[in-house]
Every structure is written in C-alpha cells, then in structure tokens.
Amino acid sequence: xxxxxxxxxxxxxxxxxxxxxxxxxxxxxxxxxxxxxxxxxxxxxxxxxxxxxxxxxxxxxxxxxxxxxxxxxxxxxxxxxxxxxxxxxxxxxxxxxxxxxxxxxxxxxxxxxxxxxxxxxxxxxxxxxxxxxxxxxxxxxxxxxxxxxxxxxxxxxxxxxxxxxxxxxxxxxxxxxxxxxxxxxxxxxxxxxxxxxxxxxxxxxxxxxxxxxxxxxxxxxxxxxxxxxxxxxxxxxxxxxxxxxxxxxxxxxxxxxxxxxxxxxxxxxxxxxxxxxxxxxxxxxxxxxxxxxxxxxxxxxxxxxxxxxxxxxxxxxxxxxxxxxxxxxxxxxxxxxxxxxxxxxxxxxxxxxxxxxxxxxxxx
Amino acid sequence: xxxxxxxxxxxxxxxxxxxxxxxxxxxxxxxxxxxxxxxxxxxxxxxxxxxxxxxxxxxxxxxxxxxxxxxxxxxxxxxxxxxxxxxxxxxxxxxxxxxxxxxxxxxxxxxxxxxxxxxxxxxxxxxxxxxxxxxxxxxxxxxxxxxxxxxxxxxxxxxxxxxxxxxxxxxxxxxxxxxxxxxxxxxxxxxxxxxxxxxxxxxxxxxxxxxxxxxxxxxxxxxxxxxxxxxxxxxxxxxxxxxxxxxxxxxxxxxxxxxxxxxxxxxxxxxxxxxxxxxxxxxxxxxxxxxxxxxxxxxxxxxxxxxxx
Numbered sequence: 041x042x043x044x045x046x047x048x049x050x051x052x053x054x055x056x057x058x059x060x061x062x063x064x065x066x067x068x069x070x071x072x073x074x075x076x077x078x079x080x081x082x083x084x085x086x087x088x089x090x091x092x093x094x095x096x097x098x099x100x101x102x103x104x105x106x107x108x109x110x111x112x113x114x115x116x117x118x119x120x121x122x123x124x125x126x127x128x129x130x131x132x133x134x135x136x137x138x139x140x141x142x143x144x145x146x147x148x149x150x151x152x153x154x155x156x157x158x159x160x161x162x163x164x165x166x167x168x169x170x171x172x173x174x175x176x177x178x179x180x181x182x183x184x185x186x187x188x189x190x191x192x193x194x195x196x197x198x199x200x201x202x203x204x205x206x207x208x209x210x211x212x213x214x215x216x217x218x219x220x221x222x223x224x225x226x227x228x229x230x231x232x233x234x235x236x237x238x239x240x241x242x243x244x245x246x247x248x249x250x251x252x253x254x255x256x257x258x259x260x261x262x263x264x265x266x267x268x269x270x271x272x273x274x275x276x277x278x279x280x281x282x283x284x285x286x287x288x289x290x291x292x293x294x295x296x297x298x299x300x301x302x303x304x305x306x307x308x309x310x311x312x313x314x315x316x317x318x319x320x321x322x323x324x325x326x327x328x329x330x331x332x333x334x335x336x337x338x339x340x341x342x343x344x345x346x347x348x349x350x351x352x353x354x355x356x357x358x359x360x361x362x363x364x365x366x367x368x369x370x371x372x373x374x375x376x377x378x379x380x381x382x383x384x385x386x387x388x389x390x391x392x393x394x395x396x397x398x399x400x401x402x403x404x
Numbered sequence: 405x406x407x408x409x410x411x412x413x414x415x416x417x418x419x420x421x422x423x424x425x426x427x428x429x430x431x432x433x434x435x436x437x438x439x440x441x442x443x444x445x446x447x448x449x450x451x452x453x454x455x456x457x458x459x460x461x462x463x464x465x466x467x468x469x470x471x472x473x474x475x476x477x478x479x480x481x482x483x484x485x486x487x488x489x490x491x492x493x494x495x496x497x498x499x500x501x502x503x504x505x506x507x508x509x510x511x512x513x514x515x516x517x518x519x520x521x522x523x524x525x526x527x528x529x530x531x532x533x534x535x536x537x538x539x540x541x542x543x544x545x546x547x548x549x550x551x552x553x554x555x556x557x558x559x560x561x562x563x564x565x566x567x568x569x570x571x572x573x574x575x576x577x578x579x580x581x582x583x584x585x586x587x588x589x590x591x592x593x594x595x596x597x598x599x600x601x602x603x604x605x606x607x608x609x610x611x612x613x614x615x616x617x618x619x620x621x622x623x624x625x626x627x628x629x630x631x632x633x634x635x636x637x638x639x640x641x642x643x644x645x646x647x648x649x650x651x652x653x654x655x656x657x658x659x660x661x662x663x664x665x666x667x668x669x670x671x672x673x674x675x676x677x678x679x680x681x682x683x684x685x686x687x688x689x690x691x692x693x694x695x696x697x698x699x700x701x702x703x704x705x706x707x708x709x710x711x712x713x
Binding site: 044046123128130176180183184185186187189190191193194195197198201202204205208326329330333366368369371372373374375376378379382383385386389390 | 444484487488492493494495497498499501502505506507508509510512513516623627628631634635638672673674675677678681682684685688689692693710
C-alpha cells in the first residue's frame with residue numbers, strides 16, 4: 041500500500057520540479073487525447089511546442105508569443121499575490137474587460153485629437169477601470185464578509201454584458217456603417233499601443249508585464265506587505281498575532297490584481313485587438329489562473345509560465361489550422377495542465393511511502 | 405390571471421421549470437459542502453452533464469437515458485476532483501476551478517457535430533383531468549418528471565441530512581473531521597460519496613438545460629448557472645428547504661426576462677442578462693451582512709483531511 045507522509049518542510053527540489061513534471065504529464069495525457077481524436081500525437085505536440093519557436097515563420101510566431109504572454113503575465117502576477125494570501129479573486133476576466141472598456145472610452149473621447157498624453161491617460165483609465173471593478177468584491181468582503189470568489193465571478197458576467205452594450209451602442213464606431221464594434225485604434229495614432237521594436241510583438245504591455253513581475257518579486261521577498269501576504273496565506277493565526285490587518289490585505293491584493301488586469305485590458309484593446317467588440321474577451325482572465333499556479337505563485341516563475349501558456353495558444357491555433365485540431369482541445373490541454381499541477385504538488389508537501397506491512401511484497 | 409401583460413400561471417410554470425437546473429445542482433452541492441468539501445466545479449460538472457446527456461439522448465432517442473448519462477458523467481467527472489482533493493490533498497478552491505475550466509473545454513470538444521440538433525422531447529407527466537383545471541392546471545400539472553424529481557430531491561436531501569443516521573455522520577465529518585475520524589468514521593470515504601452525489605445531481609441539472617430548457621447543444625450552454633447554484637447554497641445557509649426557495653427566486657429571475665420581453669416591455673437585453681448576477685451579489689451581501697461571519701457554514705468547509713495515523 042502506498043501511503044502519504046507529511047514532510048516537516050516543503051521540499052525545495054519538488055517545489056520547482058513539479059511544474060516541469062506537470063507539463064510532461066500533460067503532454068503525455070494530451071498526446072493520448074489527440075490520438076483519440078485521430079491525429080498523430082507526436083506531430084501535434086511538435087506543432088504546438090516546437091514549430092512556433094523554430095519552424096518557418098518563427099519571427100511572426102515569436103511576436104504572437106509575446107502578444108499572448110503579456111496580458112497573461114500581467115494578470116497572473118496580480119492574482120498570485122491574492123492567492124498567496126488566501127484571497128481568491130477569480131473574476132480577473134471581468135476586471136480585464138472593464139479596464140478595456142473604460143480605457144477605450146477615455147481614448148475615444150479624445151478622437152481625433154493628437155496628443156502625446158492620450159495613451160498614458162488611457163492606460164491610467166484602464167487601470168482605474170480594473171481597480172474599481174475589483175474594489176466591488178473587496179469592499180463587499182471587508183464590509184459585509186461576502187464571499188469574494190462568488191462576487192468577483194458574478195461580476196465577469198456583468199462586465200460581459202457591459203462590453204456587449206459598449207460595442208453595440210455607446211462605443212460603436214459612428215463611421216462603422218452600423219456594424220457593432222468601436223473605432224479601430226490602428227487608425228488613431230495617439231491612442232495606439234505600438235510595438236516598441238517593430239514587428240516584435242513587444243508592445244508597451246510586454247515591457248510593463250516584465251517590470252511588474254520584477255517589482256512584485258521584490259515586493260514579495262523584500263517588503264513588509266509581501267511578508268504579510270505570505271504570512272496570511274501560510275499561517276493565518278500567526279498573521280493575526282503579528283497584527284496583519286485582513287482588511288488592508290484584501291484591499292491591497294484585490295486592488296493590485298484589478299489594476300494589472302485592467303492595464304492588460306487596455307493594452308490589448310489598443311494594440312493586438314485593435315478595437316472593442318463583443319468577442320473581445322477571450323478568457324485571458326481565466327487562463328491567467330493556470331499561469332499563476334504554473335509559475336508557483338512566484339512572479340518570476342509566472343513570466344516563464346506565461347510564455348509557456350502563450351506557446352500553447354500560438355501552437356494550438358497553428359495545430360488548429362494545419363492539422364484540423366478542434367479549437368477546444370487547447371482549452372482542454374490548458375485545463376489538464378492545471379489538474380496535473382495541483383495533483384503532483386502532493387510531492388512538495390508529502391513523501392510517498394510504502395506501508396510497512398506490505399512493503400516486503402511490494403518491493404519485488 | 406394576467407398582471408401587467410404577463411400571464412402569472414405561465415410565469416409560475418416556467419419558473420418551476422427554469423429553476424430545476426439550479427435546484428438540482430444546489431441540492432447536490434449542499435450535501436457536498438455539509439460534508440466539509442467546497443467543490444467550485446459545479447459549473448464544469450453541469451456542462452459535462454449537459455453535453456453527455458444531450459449526446460446520449462440524441463443517440464438513443466431517449467430522454468431518460470440522457471438524464472442517466474448526465475448523472476453518470478457528472479459523477480465520473482467529479483471523481484477527478486475527489487481524487488485530487490481527497491487523495492492528493494490539492495487545494496479545493498483551485499481544483500474546483502480547474503474542474504470548471506476543463507469541463508467547459510471537454511464539453512465543447514465532445515459537443516462538436518451536435519449543434520443544431522433537436523433532442524427527443526421530455527414529455528409531461530400525464531396528470532389526467534388535473535391538467536385542465538383553470539390556472540392551477542397550466543401552473544402545476546403540465547410539468548415533465550424532472551420537475552417532480554427535483555421537488556422530491558428537496559425532501560430526500562432534507563431527510564438525508566436532518567433525519568437519517570447517514571446525515572448525522574456527514575454533518576459530523578463536515579463540522580469537525582478530526583473528531584469524526586477519532587470516532588472511527590472514514591472521513592474521506594464519506595466525502596467521496598458526497599462528492600459523487602453532488603456530481604450526479606449537477607449532471608442531471610446540466611442535462612436538463614440541454615434537453616429541456618434550451619433545448620439544443622451550444623458551447624458554454626450553462627453560462628454561469630453552476631456559479632449561481634453555488635451562491636444559492638450560501639444564500640440558503642446550507643439547508644435544503646431554503647435551497648428550494650432560492651432556486652425558485654433565481655429561476656423566476658431567469659425566466660422573467662423573456663416574459664417581460666414577450667409582454668413588450670422595452671428593457672435592453674444587456675440589462676436583463678446581467679440582472680440575475682447582480683441580484684445574486686445583492687442577495688449574498690444581504691445574507692452575509694445580516695448574519696455575521698459564518699452563517700451556518702460547516703466548520704471544516706474547504707479544509708482537507710489527511711489522517712496522519
């Protein structure tokens with residue numbers, strides 16, 4: 041019989057090796073899935089994980105990689121801080137949408153004025169939109185002790201309705217011949233989120249994401265509030281005795297996550313997406329949850345995790361077009377990755393032992 | 405009886421029908437949470453039930469087999485959650501979320517090729533002359549058997565939790581798993597059974613959406629109903645009777661929109677579609693503000709149990 045024995049301390053080795061193991065296990069399981077769907081698993085895995093990096097058109101795909109990774113990293117860094125403290129904001133998708141809607145509204149309000157300050161103002165407005173949306177669950181939690189998981193998630197559906205409203209009525213392009221969707225930001229240079237290095241995919245969002253990840257790492261490891269976050273998550277009772285204010289922590293964690301998700305939203309709408317449409321939100325807010333766990337809730341780990349997850353998006357759509365792989369299979373792949381991550385995490389905190397009574401028989 | 409252009413009997417009837425998925429899923433989750441497990445994967449289990457029920461019903465041209473398949477697949481899917489949480493000691497919140505994300509993905513993968521098909525009709529239970537009673541007939545006696553099944557399950561779960569020995573054990577495990585373990589109960593085995601029950605109930609609820617409520621298969625068909633069911637469990641303070649009340653309240657809200665539009669009230673679609681979620685939030689706030697901290701939540705809710713000895 042196998043038996044779990046709690047480790048006195050989490051294993052350092054497994055802490056960093058479990059994500060790798062989870063990725064390998066997911067590749068195996070997904071290979072079986074692809075085989076069941078009638079594709080050659082090796083071709084599919086190669087197409088997803090290798091072709092975008094080294095195949096033909098690699099420079100295009102690399103740009104796509106950064107475009108997809110930037111919002112994931114931005115959102116996941118914010119979420120990870122909350123998750124560490126045991127604050128479960130799972131409505132990042134809503135905060136992302138609201139950032140895009142508010143930011144785009146501010147930008148389009150100035151159309152067609154050309155001024156250098158418009159883009160920074162839009163980013164600030166986007167950050168504000170995400171922050172305000174995250175403050176709803178935060179304040180309800182701190183004032184009324186309402187469950188932040190359910191509230192933040194419910195607000196995703198509300199945000200989606202607002203997004204639909206925006207693209208059909210108040211932000212609809214007046215010159216769009218009646219089609220839904222806002223003006224396209226690519227025709228409005230002052231509000232455009234440019235690639236800082238041409239055709240690299242490295243727009244403002246990508247650099248912001250990197251800077252934010254480093255700042256969050258410093259905050260978590262070197263700063264008082266980072267200590268409080270870790271303490272509140274690992275030992276809530278000790279945190280209370282230490283004088284950590286749960287209210288402050290909730291406001292800080294949800295607020296930061298909201299700001300970052302909102303910024304991701306405005307960077308996306310003014311750059312890669314170009315315009316606000318009903319289908320603007322594609323689930324980055326949810327995938328970022330997987331990214332946060334894949335990166336072990338560590339900001340630097342999240343950068344790597346975000347790139348890997350972006351690779352599954354880029355490679356997935358490549359496999360979709362080249363190998364006719366159903367689009368949903370990439371979603372399944374990403375979800376499975378989270379399952380395996382959570383599953384193999386047992387190795388970090390537990391040792392697997394053979395029970396004494398049967399170990400002789402099982403040893404053979 | 406018609407008030408404000410809305411036929412009340414029809415509204416009440418569609419309320420009873422509209423509340424079935426929420427009711428079933430919330431009843432299942434009530435039992436799960438009373439055993440101390442927080443399964444946030446209700447949405448995922450529901451959509452798995454919806455797609456498997458739809459496929460089975462269309463393939464065999466039998467709604468009954470559809471619902472059975474929904475229950476079986478919902479339970480099988482919840483087994484993944486049970487394994488991760490009970491055996492591998494994974495975080496319940498994160499695992500539940502993963503269940504939802506994977507469920508939505510798998511369902512749209514499995515549902516390919518089933519778009520635009522009409523499922524076999526789940527017929528009304530023959531009630532003889534009762535159907536023709538004015539007002540009460542259309543309101544109460546023209547429902548399919550799943551509506552009655554849902555109401556019966558309210559009574560069953562109430563009896564199970566409050567009057568049976570099994571319920572006493574479930575509650576003991578949910579309130580204090582260490583003590584229950586010391587008394588010799590197999591904490592994780594009991595929780596496994598509860599999780600499977602929750603999965604089956606969510607599966608039937610999901611199948612009801614794709615087979616009766618909509619009725620056809622589209623991606624992301626559950627559209628947050630599983631999350632509303634989770635909110636209703638909190639709203640109901642983990643009590644089956646109040647779950648029924650909550651499900652009717654939200655079922656009513658979900659069907660009120662189409663009814664208002666049919667009666668030619670000019671309310672923008674966007675506001676109607678966000679109303680149930682906003683009202684859920686308001687209700688959650690009122691509940692949590694009134695009753696203070698835990699409002700009757702099982703004391704071990706969300707905590708994993710690992711028997712060190």
